[in-house]
Amino acid sequence: MSDSIIDTTKMSEGQRAALELAESSRDTRELSGFAASIFDGAPDFSTIFPFPVQPEDDRKKGNVFLQKLRTFLSGKTDPDAIDREGEIPDSVFEGLAEMGAFGIKIPQKYGGLGLSQTNYSRAAMVLGGHCGNLTALLSAHQSIGLPQPLLVFGTDAQKEKYLPQCAKGGVSAFALTEKEVGSDPARMKTEAVLSEDGTHYTLSGEKLWCTNSLKAFALIVMARTATPEKPRATTAFIVEMNQPGVEIVTRCHFMGLKALYNGVVRFTDVKVPVENVVGDVGKGLKVALTTLNTGRITLPAACVGLLDRSLEMALAWSSTRVQWGQEIGKHAAIAGKLADLAADKFATESLVLYTSALVDADKNADIRMEAAMAKLWGTEAGWKGADSTMQIKGGRGYETADSLRNRGETPDPIERLLRDCRINTIFEGSTEIMHLFIAREALDPHLRRGAAVLDSRKDFAIRAQTAISAGFFYSLWYPKKYLPTTSGLPNDLDTELARALRKVSSLSRKLARTILHSMARYGSALEKKQLLLARLVDIATELLTISLSASRAYALGDKESLETARYIARRGITRCKTLFSENGKAPDGAGYRLAQSLMGK
Ligand SMILES: Cc1cc2nc3c(=O)[nH]c(=O)nc-3n(C[C@H](O)[C@H](O)[C@H](O)COP(=O)(O)OP(=O)(O)OC[C@H]3O[C@@H](n4cnc5c(N)ncnc54)[C@H](O)[C@@H]3O)c2cc1C
Structure with missing residues (x-):
């Protein structure tokens, strides 16, 4: 029987394999930190006030x-x-x-x-x-x-x-993806077999879309190292590109990032010394996931730069381009986009700086949630920001910088930036996978307490015992999720931001209650309610974003930052209310059935 906390007995073989591999590679530390406390309905603002200032x-x-x-x-x-x-x-x-x-x-x-x-x-x-x-x-x-x-x-x-x-x-580069392995590493085919004398592994397989591989001297390669006890074990290896048997099959080309040195890399009986195993044998996915925890901060950080540049171009154009008798920035439809750009830049920057500060304070800090939420929110904001900047620039937004330059106009490169940033919501954990990853972590405390109750693999006595102790815990936990308390706000916080953060507290309690209600209602089928889970994750991410932006604006203290944080709070709270109102009303089930029938399933 798998040691997964989740009952996988009713799943298909493919689903079970994917889930069990993901489960066995999870960081099993109990969640801590401000993001986790939002899901628990108990955000303690003293953990984010004062906002960490870079020494x-x-x-x-x-x-x-x-x-x-x-x-x-x-x-x-x-x-x-x-x-x-x-x-x-x-x-x-x-x-x-x-x-x-x-x-x-x-x-x-x-x-x-x-x-x-x-x-x-x-x-x-x-x-x-x-x-x-x-x-x-x-x-x-x-x-x-x-x-x-x-x-x-x-x-x-x-x-x-x-x-x-x-x-x-x-x-250097990182090679995980294969033709059959995108978001699901359980299907990995690349294999490394230990030699009889135990000195090296023989690596064979093909990796897809390996960024930098055409220029790299060495790669981190994920490969299966199956044993009878652990048939799905993966291990991370350092593989030097000049090794016999390593070959670039082709260079890949994309919608944007035209100069990406990205290729298909083939390994044919490549001898990799055992000294090149990174981390423990059989724990390759853990290496990959841990690497990504910190690595993931880079993409939203890059999106801050993208949003900053987009805002600069959008402001310059909106304040000079006159249509229908006034600058386009005075038309409410364009002004709304400018406000969103400024808000998204400030909010993404707050997420990135906060998460980076956690790493700097403690290299082993558990930033799973914060980094994933920054990746999810920041890359979506980056894409939307580039898109609305293109809209603000009108036809000139769609025109290439070279063409604009040839015509003697300002060569704003939003067409290039938009093409280049589209991939950010797909790689290093797609938006859909980030939703699932964050939801899994958010549910973990509840699963630890109560999953055994619903687990048909467990003895009745264990299930009953779990039910009793979980029942006792929740009899104390649940009433607190109705108590209107807010802790850790500084006394001299801007009145509107203080009110907004009290609202964050109350929405966080509502979120915690909704999570528990959903678990009680759907049981193990909750895992399939991806749209519901995504809404809950989006609510928590908005609440995190509002909170960190408010804390940073309070630390900066200038009028523009405070005004931006107030706007982020108003907009975020409205979004959360909309997301809550969709629960139970949005036609998720009907949409699912429609999609299945369209696919002939
Ligand atoms: C330009 C570029 C550079 C890249 N660089 C690298 C690199 O350096 N190294 C490397 O290893 N890989 C790299 N990749 C691969 C990249 O990480 C993958 O594209 C990504 O992991 C998604 O995999 P996939 O494209 O196979 O999509 P799939 O996994 O097939 O997913 C397709 C769609 O289904 C969704 N989906 C998948 N599973 C689920 C689920 N369980 N629930 C809900 N939705 C789901 C996905 O979110 C996506 O929208 C790169 C890709 C590109 C395009």
Whole structure:
């Protein structure tokens, strides 16, 4: 029997395999932190007030690098040319390597800059508003390529061997996806078999869409290392690209990110020494998921840059373009988009800076929820922001920067930025998978207490015992979810924000009650109610976003930040009310049946 907390006996073989693998790779620590407390209906604002301020010496160190990066990007790179030609010039690789951009977080003893997570996120913000291709190059290398997993799981020997090369500009990559393996790693075919003498693994298989692989000197590769006891075990390996048997089959091309060095990589009987196993044998997916926990902050950070640049272009155009007798920014339809852009930028930045600060305060901090929520919210906001900037710019938004330049107009690159950012809601955990991931974590405390009651695999006595102790727990927990208390708000908080955060508290209690009601109503079938779960996750994410934006605005104290945070709060609370009102009323079931009948199922 699987040790999964969830009863999988009524699932199909494929569903069971996917779920059991996901369960066995989960971080099993009990959730903590502000995001988790929102789901529990007990947000303690003292954990986010005061908003964590980057220490001055850390900020100064970051500023030195960011200044170099900005100067280099604006003087020595042409993102439109990179997009047009689909290539990043060697001089750009060299310039970035020289300033240390390939080793931002790698400790100085391995030749890196040794900068903090906050400074790394700030660098992603600078890159994200400038060039998607360079953002993807540096992020795939550092956030999911060799540096991040080695910093967390690598042995000293692995760090000494590979990190200096990474820091110097040796590009790395991460290979998990296969033709049959997108969001579901249980279908993985790439396999590594241990040699009889135990010195190496023989790796065979094919990986799809491996970003940076065409330029990489080494990859982190996920492969099956099945044993009779653990038939679905996966392991993470460092694989050097110059090894015999490693081959790039083809370069892949996309709607945007035209200069992504992304390819299909084939491994034919590649000998990988056992020293190249990263983390424990059989725990590859755990390495991947843990890497992604921190790695995931980079995408929303890049979206902050994207939103900042979009807002700049949108404001410039809205305040000068006159149609129907006034600047278009004075038409309410456009003004609403400008407000949303500013709000989304501020909110995403608040999510990213808060989560980065958690990592800087404690490298082992549990940021599962915060990072996933930042990824979910920030990448959706980035895409919507680019889309509305294109709308604000009208026909010029749809025109390429080159064409605008040829006609003597300001070459705003929103057409390129929009193409480049579309992928952000798909990779490193799609929006749908983020909803499921966050929902699973949110339900965990309840599942720990009560899942055994519904688990048909368990003895009656165990189920009855669980029911009694869960019943006792909930008899104390449940009434508290009706008590109108709010804790941890500073006394001198702006009146409107204080009122908004009291509302956040009450919506959080309603969320906790709704989660419990839904579990009681649907039991193990709740897992199938994806649209309901997504709404609950979206409510929690809005509440997190409102709270962090308010806390940051309070710390900054300026009029514009406070006004922006008030707008974020009003908009977010309205959204939450709408989402709550859809529960039980939205035609989820009818939609599901329609889709099945359209598919002939
Ligand atoms: C430009 C680009 C760069 C990439 N770089 C890398 C890389 O460097 N390394 C790497 O390993 N991979 C990389 N990928 C792969 C990327 O991570 C995957 O595309 C992503 O994981 C989704 O997998 P998929 O495309 O196969 O979609 P699928 O998993 O087939 O999903 C298709 C759709 O179904 C949804 N879906 C899937 N399962 C569920 C479910 N259980 N419930 C609800 N909805 C579901 C998804 O959200 C998605 O909308 C890259 C992809 C692209 C396009």
